[in-house]
Amino acid sequence: xxxxxxxASSPLLAVRGLSKAFxxxxxxxxxxxxxxxxxxxxxxxENGAGKSTLIKTxxxxxxxxxxxxxxEGRTIxxxxxxxxxxxxxGTVYQEVNLLPNLSVAENLxxxxxxxxxxxRFGLVDRGAMRRRARAVLIPYGLTLDVTAPLGRFSVATxxxxxxxxxxxxxAKVLILDEPTASLDAQEVAVLFKVMRTLRSRGIGIVFxxxxxxxxxxxxxRITVLRNGRLVGERRTAELPRLDLVAMMLGRELExxxxxxxxxxxxxxEDARPPLVRFRGYGKARSVEPFDLAxxxxxxxxxxxxLGSGRTETARLVFGMDRADRGEAxxxxxxxxxxxxRDAIRLGFGFCPEDRKKEGIVGALSVRENIILAxxxxxxxLRPIPRRRQEEIADRFIxxxxxxTPHAEQxxxxxxxxxxxxxxxxxxxxTEPRLLILDEPTRGIDVGAHxxxxxxxxxxxxxxxxxxxxxSELEEIVAYSRRVVVLRDRRHVAELRGxxxxxDRIVAAIASESVxxxxxx
Amino acid sequence: xxxxxxxLLVTSAxxxxxxxxxxxxxxxxxxxxxVGNLLTDNAFLGITAVGMTFVILSGGIDLSxxxxxxxxxxxxxxxxxxxxxxxxxxxAAALAVAGGxxxxxxxxxxxxxxxxxxxxxAGMFVARGLGFVLxxxxxxxxxxxxxxxxxxxxxxxxxxxxxxxxxxxxxVVAAAVVCAHWTRFGANLYALGxxxxxxxxxxxxxxxxxxxxxxxSGLLAGLAGIVFSLYTGAGYSLAATGVELDTITxxxxxxxxxxxxxxxxxxxxxxxxxxxxxxTYITFDGSLSSWWTKIAIGVLLFVFxxxxxxxxxxxxxxxxxxxxx
Ligand SMILES: Nc1ncnc2c1ncn2[C@@H]1O[C@H](COP(=O)(O)OP(=O)(O)O)[C@@H](O)[C@H]1O
Ligand SMILES: [Mg+2]
Numbered sequence: 001x002x003x004x005x006x007x008a009s010s011p012l013l014a015v016r017g018l019s020k021a022f023x024x025x026x027x028x029x030x031x032x033x034x035x036x037x038x039x040x041x042x043x044x045x046e047n048g049a050g051k052s053t054l055i056k057t058x059x060x061x062x063x064x065x066x067x068x069x070x071x072e073g074r075t076i077x078x079x080x081x082x083x084x085x086x087x088x089x090g091t092v093y094q095e096v097n098l099l100p101n102l103s104v105a106e107n108l109x110x111x112x113x114x115x116x117x118x119x120r121f122g123l124v125d126r127g128a129m130r131r132r133a134r135a136v137l138i139p140y141g142l143t144l145d146v147t148a149p150l151g152r153f154s155v156a157t158x159x160x161x162x163x164x165x166x167x168x169x170x171a172k173v174l175i176l177d178e179p180t181a182s183l184d185a186q187e188v189a190v191l192f193k194v195m196r197t198l199r200s201r202g203i204g205i206v207f208x209x210x211x212x213x214x215x216x217x218x219x220x221r222i223t224v225l226r227n228g229r230l231v232g233e234r235r236t237a238e239l240p241r242l243d244l245v246a247m248m249l250g251r252e253l254e255x256x257x258x259x260x261x262x263x264x265x266x267x268x269e270d271a272r273p274p275l276v277r278f279r280g281y282g283k284a285r286s287v288e289p290f291d292l293a294x295x296x297x298x299x300x301x302x303x304x305x306l307g308s309g310r311t312e313t314a315r316l317v318f319g320m321d322r323a324d325r326g327e328a329x330x331x332x333x334x335x336x337x338x339x340x341r342d343a344i345r346l347g348f349g350f351c352p353e354d355r356k357k358e359g360i361v362g363a364l365s366v367r368e369n370i371i372l373a374x375x376x377x378x379x380x381l382r383p384i385p386r387r388r389q390e391e392i393a394d395r396f397i398x399x400x401x402x403x404t405p406h407a408e409q410x411x412x413x414x415x416x417x418x419x420x421x422x423x424x425x426x427x428x429x430t431e432p433r434l435l436i437l438d439e440p441t442r443g444i445d446v447g448a449h450x451x452x453x454x455x456x457x458x459x460x461x462x463x464x465x466x467x468x469x470x471s472e473l474e475e476i477v478a479y480s481r482r483v484v485v486l487r488d489r490r491h492v493a494e495l496r497g498x499x500x501x502x503d504r505i506v507a508a509i510a511s512e513s514v515x516x517x518x519x520x
Numbered sequence: 521x522x523x524x525x526x527x528l529l530v531t532s533a534x535x536x537x538x539x540x541x542x543x544x545x546x547x548x549x550x551x552x553x554x555v556g557n558l559l560t561d562n563a564f565l566g567i568t569a570v571g572m573t574f575v576i577l578s579g580g581i582d583l584s585x586x587x588x589x590x591x592x593x594x595x596x597x598x599x600x601x602x603x604x605x606x607x608x609x610x611x612a613a614a615l616a617v618a619g620g621x622x623x624x625x626x627x628x629x630x631x632x633x634x635x636x637x638x639x640x641x642a643g644m645f646v647a648r649g650l651g652f653v654l655x656x657x658x659x660x661x662x663x664x665x666x667x668x669x670x671x672x673x674x675x676x677x678x679x680x681x682x683x684x685x686x687x688x689x690x691x692v693v694a695a696a697v698v699c700a701h702w703t704r705f706g707a708n709l710y711a712l713g714x715x716x717x718x719x720x721x722x723x724x725x726x727x728x729x730x731x732x733x734x735x736x737s738g739l740l741a742g743l744a745g746i747v748f749s750l751y752t753g754a755g756y757s758l759a760a761t762g763v764e765l766d767t768i769t770x771x772x773x774x775x776x777x778x779x780x781x782x783x784x785x786x787x788x789x790x791x792x793x794x795x796x797x798x799x800t801y802i803t804f805d806g807s808l809s810s811w812w813t814k815i816a817i818g819v820l821l822f823v824f825x826x827x828x829x830x831x832x833x834x835x836x837x838x839x840x841x842x843x844x845x
């Protein structure tokens with residue numbers, strides 16, 4: 001093991017002008033990034049900002065298009081993970097990167113097993129490997145059978161083994177890409193202790209996380225990426241949370257919009273019986289238990305950073321993921337949501353975020369796409385007569401102003417906004433009582449955007465209940481009567497009436513975590 | 521702990537019980553001579569199956585081995601009988617060609633990210649074709665060294681003997697066990713079969729390992745070809761047809777998972793012995809058609825695959841809670 005000598009002048013790891021493109025996507029665009037000796041450096045940004053790509057380009061998983069990387073002043077260009085490991089850069093990648101079929105000890109020492117009778121042509125010293133494996137796991141409080149296959153242990157244990165492996169290899173730099181996603185509070189505390197010890201030994205640590213509390217508890221410096229570009233580097237102590245969130249979201253807080261919808265009389269509204277009500281509803285490793293009630297004719301917005309649990313909440317409500325705790329009720333009757341079919345039967349509809357993947361069927365016509373959900377609810381054995389299909393399609397094409405030459409046009413030839421409207425029509429045709437929209441205005445042009453918002457308002461005036469996930473805070477503020485704010489997979493605030501405003505949402509996202517009192 | 525070795529234990533139990541049943545019916549069965557013959561008769565299969573085990577452990581498959589064996593025998597016959605080569609140089613050349621052929625398939629699989637099934641299927645046709653190009657007839661090999669090597673054996677009291685092919689196979693199996701569990705290459709094979717992407721992110725040299733494992737399989741098929749030519753004393757391009765399937769069967773009966781990552785070389789060896797046992801039994805019986813061998817092996821294979829599936833389900837589910845802190 002080499003002994004890194006901390007020198008204030010030269011950084012440990014310096015990335016300059018790093019660029020990387022994948023077919024059509026500029027994942028990194030001239031990014032600078034510096035890690036000093038003995039610091040924990042948070043690398044932050046929303047999902048898709050380019051954090052993982054930066055890490056992989058650094059460690060040789062991907063080859064960079066442009067830019068330089070220096071380690072202790074020497075230029076490095078690892079052509080593979082193996083080479084990066086030999087340079088004493090240990091990494092836990094975001095993907096589960098261990099092997100369930102190998103034993104714990106083999107996972108810890110794969111590629112660097114202790115050898116007997118010579119390094120190159122010798123034999124693996126399995127006894128020494130077992131002993132060292134046990135020793136390596138001691139700081140994490142793990143005493144387990146290191147000869148058992150890793151796949152037999154919990155995800156959290158596997159994650160700790162991955163971390164232990166990387167830590168054991170990182171004499172100079174340790175990179176952790178969202179390592180805490182599947183750890184509980186106690187395991188996180190253990191990890192932080194190990195990280196602090198490494199920091200005091202002069203090792204530079206890169207830490208990617210979505211949990212802002214962890215950033216402020218642990219990190220010395222913060223670098224923020226957005227859309228593959230560097231937004232800036234700050235000392236944690238000099239960066240208030242609000243400013244950090246603003247950097248991540250890329251928005252000027254001064255321009256905070258206020259609500260457009262007229263405030264309603266809360267007391268009277270809340271007295272109405274809710275259409276759906278969830279109590280203590282949640283799923284381990286997905287969303288913390290939450291309470292949520294939605295009344296007919298009401299729009300509830302779900303706001304938060306990407307990865308904060310918004311989509312997960314929507315999926316739970318629709319039964320796409322199964323809750324493992326809490327209860328749900330529709331019209332005051334307890335119900336069980338075991339899958340989307342249950343939800344559809346109860347009169348729920350769901351427009352997913354990724355309409356290419358989960359929504360439209362590109363080769364089918366606009367008509368066929370529109371009647372899909374209705375047909376599914378009726379059962380495929382009772383086909384809707386062609387005449388009726390045409391009536392429905394034509395009605396929605398008119399109603400939503402879907403721009404298509406005719407109902408038989410393959411939907412993939414339509415623009416994004418019109419595809420989105422057709423998808424909306426699919427669910428409207430089933431006359432849902434609760435419609436869940438995940439990013440309804442993502443990737444569509446400004447005109448269609450306004451129309452969809454108008455449509456949302458009209459639907460709710462007709463008595464439909466809506467649950468809308470959106471990254472567009474102004475948009476959420478414009479149509480929501482209440483806004484639930486999520487952070488770190490938890491519902492942290494519920495804003496209502498006059499409280500619904502962009503700055504309040506941003507403040508809630510950035511707030512310290514204090515357990516929220518669930519509202520009655 | 522016991523879970524991991526369960527498929528192996530079951531396979532071994534089948535072998536022991538099967539052997540005892542045979543011995544109960546035919547007392548002559550339990551002799552060193554029968555066991556020695558069983559090893560000799562299956563030597564080339566065993567050597568090939570070791571290479572196949574490695575390939576399957578790494579998550580691949582090698583359908584070309586039978587064709588490579590056939591090609592090797594013809595190449596040897598042509599070099600020795602028509603080219604006047606000394607058998608030892610011919611052996612070296614054959615091993616180099618077979619190993620190189622495997623390495624080339626491995627390189628294609630890695631570089632072009634092609635399914636091993638397709639690439640080695642193509643390899644199978646190429647190797648058979650090349651054999652026919654060399655000669656369509658069976659060529660006897662009459663070199664005196666062949667007769668000497670054929671007589672070479674460790675002899676025991678009571679007529680039992682371990683011939684050179686049998687000894688070679690046992691040596692290969694022993695070396696392979698060491699290679700699988702006490703070398704980095706072995707660990708990399710299991711890693712690759714577990715999850716290719718994870719292995720790559722953990723620093724396993726995926727390309728090098730892929731090429732090496734197919735090269736090894738080719739090399740062992742070449743060695744099996746040499747053994748086969750010693751055994752039959754001839755080179756024939758149609759030799760060893762279908763051997764790829766017999767070896768895959770031995771691997772699967774031996775408890776190795778076809779999807780890679782789990783299994784043991786020694787299991788393959790036991791699987792091979794079970795196949796040999798069934799064959800020997802049918803020879804002893806004399807009244808049964810040899811097709812019963814196929815049927816028995818087919819049923820056995822089916823049962824073993826079901827067993828594996830069941831075990832895996834138990835084991836990856838809540839099969840045993842390890843001590844966790
Ligand atoms: N292997 C890949 N092929 C194509 N596009 C990719 C690949 N990896 C990442 N991307 C794209 O690069 C961008 C950055 O992704 P990523 O680095 O994973 O972001 P982050 O880790 O910050 O969430 C995204 O738009 C993503 O879709
Ligand atoms: Mg990432």
